[in-house]
Amino acid sequence: MTGMTEDSSIITTVIKSWHDRPGALLPILHGIQDKLGYIPSEAIDLIASALRQTKAEIHGVISFYHHFRTTPPGNHQVQVCRAEACQARGSRSLEAHIKKKLSVDYHQTTMDKEFSLDAVYCLGNCACGPNIRISNEIHGRVSNERFDELVDAMTTRPLELQ
Amino acid sequence: MNHFKLFVPKDTTSCSLGADQIADSILEKAEQYDLNIELTRNGSRGLFWLEPLVEVEIGQKRMAFGSVATADVESLLTDLKTGEFAQHPLFLGETEEIPYLKKQQRITFSRAGITDPLSIDDYQNHDGFKGLEKALSVSSQEIVNEVKESGLRGRGGAAFPTGIKWQTVLDAPSDQKYIVCNADEGDSGTFADRMVMEADPYMLIEGMAIAGLAVGADQGYIYLRSEYPMAQQVLDEAINNAIKAGFLGENILNSGKTFHLEVRLGAGAYICGEETSLLESLEGKRGLVRAKPPLPALEGLFGQPTIVNNVLSLAAVPFILAEGGKAYGEYGINRSKGTLPFQLAGNIHQGGLIELPFGYTLRQLVEEFGQGTASGRPVKAIQVGGPLGAYLPESQWDLPLDYEAFSAEGAVLGHGGIVVFDDSVDMSEQARFSMEFCTEESCGKCTPCRIGSTRGVEVIDRIRSGENSEANIELLHDLCDTMEFGSLCAMGGMTPFPVRSAVSHFASDFTPATSQTGGQGND
Numbered sequence: 313m314t315g316m317t318e319d320s321s322i323i324t325t326v327i328k329s330w331h332d333r334p335g336a337l338l339p340i341l342h343g344i345q346d347k348l349g350y351i352p353s354e355a356i357d358l359i360a361s362a363l364r365q366t367k368a369e370i371h372g373v374i375s376f377y378h379h380f381r382t383t384p385p386g387n388h389q390v391q392v393c394r395a396e397a398c399q400a401r402g403s404r405s406l407e408a409h410i411k412k413k414l415s416v417d418y419h420q421t422t423m424d425k426e427f428s429l430d431a432v433y434c435l436g437n438c439a440c441g442p443n444i445r446i447s448n449e450i451h452g453r454v455s456n457e458r459f460d461e462l463v464d465a466m467t468t469r470p471l472e473l474q
Numbered sequence: 475m476n477h478f479k480l481f482v483p484k485d486t487t488s489c490s491l492g493a494d495q496i497a498d499s500i501l502e503k504a505e506q507y508d509l510n511i512e513l514t515r516n517g518s519r520g521l522f523w524l525e526p527l528v529e530v531e532i533g534q535k536r537m538a539f540g541s542v543a544t545a546d547v548e549s550l551l552t553d554l555k556t557g558e559f560a561q562h563p564l565f566l567g568e569t570e571e572i573p574y575l576k577k578q579q580r581i582t583f584s585r586a587g588i589t590d591p592l593s594i595d596d597y598q599n600h601d602g603f604k605g606l607e608k609a610l611s612v613s614s615q616e617i618v619n620e621v622k623e624s625g626l627r628g629r630g631g632a633a634f635p636t637g638i639k640w641q642t643v644l645d646a647p648s649d650q651k652y653i654v655c656n657a658d659e660g661d662s663g664t665f666a667d668r669m670v671m672e673a674d675p676y677m678l679i680e681g682m683a684i685a686g687l688a689v690g691a692d693q694g695y696i697y698l699r700s701e702y703p704m705a706q707q708v709l710d711e712a713i714n715n716a717i718k719a720g721f722l723g724e725n726i727l728n729s730g731k732t733f734h735l736e737v738r739l740g741a742g743a744y745i746c747g748e749e750t751s752l753l754e755s756l757e758g759k760r761g762l763v764r765a766k767p768p769l770p771a772l773e774g775l776f777g778q779p780t781i782v783n784n785v786l787s788l789a790a791v792p793f794i795l796a797e798g799g800k801a802y803g804e805y806g807i808n809r810s811k812g813t814l815p816f817q818l819a820g821n822i823h824q825g826g827l828i829e830l831p832f833g834y835t836l837r838q839l840v841e842e843f844g845q846g847t848a849s850g851r852p853v854k855a856i857q858v859g860g861p862l863g864a865y866l867p868e869s870q871w872d873l874p875l876d877y878e879a880f881s882a883e884g885a886v887l888g889h890g891g892i893v894v895f896d897d898s899v900d901m902s903e904q905a906r907f908s909m910e911f912c913t914e915e916s917c918g919k920c921t922p923c924r925i926g927s928t929r930g931v932e933v934i935d936r937i938r939s940g941e942n943s944e945a946n947i948e949l950l951h952d953l954c955d956t957m958e959f960g961s962l963c964a965m966g967g968m969t970p971f972p973v974r975s976a977v978s979h980f981a982s983d984f985t986p987a988t989s990q991t992g993g994q995g996n997d
């Protein structure tokens with residue numbers, strides 16, 4: 313598949329730019345995920361051999377950190393802040409609304425691959441909760457209606473509420 | 475020609491509320507209205523309930539408008555043009571005269587929101603790099619002496635004296651030492667580190683370069699949480715600018731001294747804020763907490779002597795060098811010297827950053843600055859010091875905000891985060907969350923933390939469903955003891971703080987009749 317080779321060359325480039333620097337593993341994983349959206353399994357072999365570590369070690373690191381994923385995300389990555397300051401502003405009900413609206417739970421991606429949903433613990437915007445992050449943008453004081461607006465603006469075909 | 479100097483902050487909070495769109499709209503409409511507008515994207519002043527806060531320079535003064543929506547831009551520009559801006563419904567008067575800001579004593583945040591975060595000229599025009607120049611003119615030991623004299627204690631939570639840590643690293647014999655800035659800021663309710671990085675990044679860079687000179691380290695890392703994409707952008711750009719201008723890299727200001735600095739991203743693990751877990755992560759490993767000793771000061775990053783300091787600790791250093799440790803130590807009370815940037819968050823009417831000397835009370839912060847809850851309902855509980863900090867009932871709101879006074883009550887100041895809850899909160903649900911958070915974020919190294927927190931969630935669930943409440947509450951206390959005394963680090967060791975405080979100060983939320991509906995707190 314051509315896709316595979318493209319991915320491989322991206323992976324190799326990222327590894328090359330980091331592998332001889334101290335503590336290279338996290339920057340490599342970030343570099344790959346930034347470009348591909350996730351860490352494909354072929355990357356693990358390549359990283360392991362470049363860093364002279366076992367595949368199990370690389371797997372261990374990936375699974376330790378919430379941020380890294382080994383499956384492709386949706387086109388839009390939605391993260392909902394679950395931490396205390398947002399709880400005090402109603403994040404629990406927002407969280408329930410979002411799950412219902414997107415028909416997914418945390419760590420899942422919608423059937424149409426538009427949205428993946430994840431939890432996050434604090435986005436540093438704690439005076440203006442509840443907060444969510446969509447890709448690299450943080451949105452403050454998100455009411456249920458505001459979330460629907462954001463979603464509708466991102467989808468060409470609006471999702472049906474069940 | 476109508477020439478105006480406008481400021482629209484570019485920081486996470488203001489942008490989360492639409493500041494970018496406002497900035498775009500101002501530039502777009504300026505042409506239409508034939509206004510010549512010079513727009514600066516400043517940092518935030520930290521008056522978050524007023525964001526997006528737009529400022530206009532009139533004479534030598536800055537006038538504030540807030541909080542501005544895109545729909546207000548047109549009327550704002552019209553009123554500027556006619557000179558009738560003081561009549562505008564969002565007009566707040568002179569920014570510096572807003573009581574919330576005026577009542578503060580800003581040292582660390584003296585430039586926040588005033589300067590363009592990425593302008594080195596702005597930074598230097600506001601006393602920037604004076605501390606570094608001073609540090610280059612004295613010996614390493616003299617730098618460390620100044621920091622000791624200031625009485626500065628680590629702002630990351632443990633409040634360890636910074637000067638003593640630096641002395642240990644200075645005295646450790648090694649050719650390679652490191653300065654690591656802990657920018658993991660994982661505590662809910664905190665954003666002061668983020669504000670430093672987004673509003674005044676050169677201050678942190680300067681503080682780290684001074685630390686390097688103080689102990690003979692030529693390499694620094696900022697370990698930044700991946701939840702802060704804007705801070706990352708600003709820091710990367712600021713570091714590049716500082717290198718070009720000769721404040722970083724080889725031969726700093728022609729002194730022959732070297733200090734390299736790099737940002738490294740975390741990956742969404744709360745435990746990586748713990749310094750040894752952070753070092754493991756920087757080395758490219760799982761963030762498993764290391765047993766101490768050895769201290770990171772002696773065997774830290776890659777086994778070498780390492781200073782690990784919080785953003786705010788390092789950010790306090792330029793002032794200490796420029797003005798003297800004594801000047802810094804004159805703020806504060808008892809053994810809590812200097813200022814602490816408190817962060818008012820959660821259900822609060824006027825949330826934001828409040829830098830004050832130690833010694834104020836929670837009540838003053840929440841009532842005078844915060845003006846009560848955002849919901850308008852009574853405050854029920856205040857969690858201070860992040861997810862490992864206690865929930866305080868009204869009877870404890872008059873404690874002075876000082877490290878020792880808090881620890882005497884089983885509470886912590888931590889990183890200065892204050893999270894307010896109104897009376898709709900169910901404290902048994904909060905206690906459950908504390909345990910759940912520990913199961914999610916435990917590094918897994920020790921049993922009391924890893925298994926204890928899982929058991930904790932189960933026990934609290936049983937209490938909440940009214941199953942054998944009394945026996946289960948006793949079991950919960952035992953579990954808390956096991957976690958507190960048997961855990962290797964404060965993750966497992968302090969999770970009992972919020973849990974116990976919820977149980978003991980808000981007991982009625984743990985009785986079956988009210989636990990599901992959010993009963994009134996009692997004390």
Ligand SMILES: Cc1cc2nc3c(=O)[nH]c(=O)nc-3n(C[C@H](O)[C@H](O)[C@H](O)COP(=O)(O)O)c2cc1C
Pocket residue numbers: 627628629630631632633634636656657658659660661744745746747748749750782783784785787788963964965
């Ligand atoms: C679970 C846990 C999380 C922590 N998170 C942070 C953090 O996000 N930022 C921080 O500066 N310190 C954090 N600390 C404290 C650090 O271990 C360490 O004390 C601090 O970085 C030292 O710097 P300081 O002396 O300047 O405070 C945490 C500690 C624990 C136990």
Ligand code: SF4
Pocket residue numbers: 745763915916917918919920921923924961962963964965966967
């Ligand atoms: S207390 Fe928890 S986080 Fe700390 S070392 Fe033990 S398992 Fe890891």
Ligand code: FES
Pocket residue numbers: 393394395396397398399433434435436437438441443662663664
């Ligand atoms: S708690 Fe949600 S942003 Fe901090």
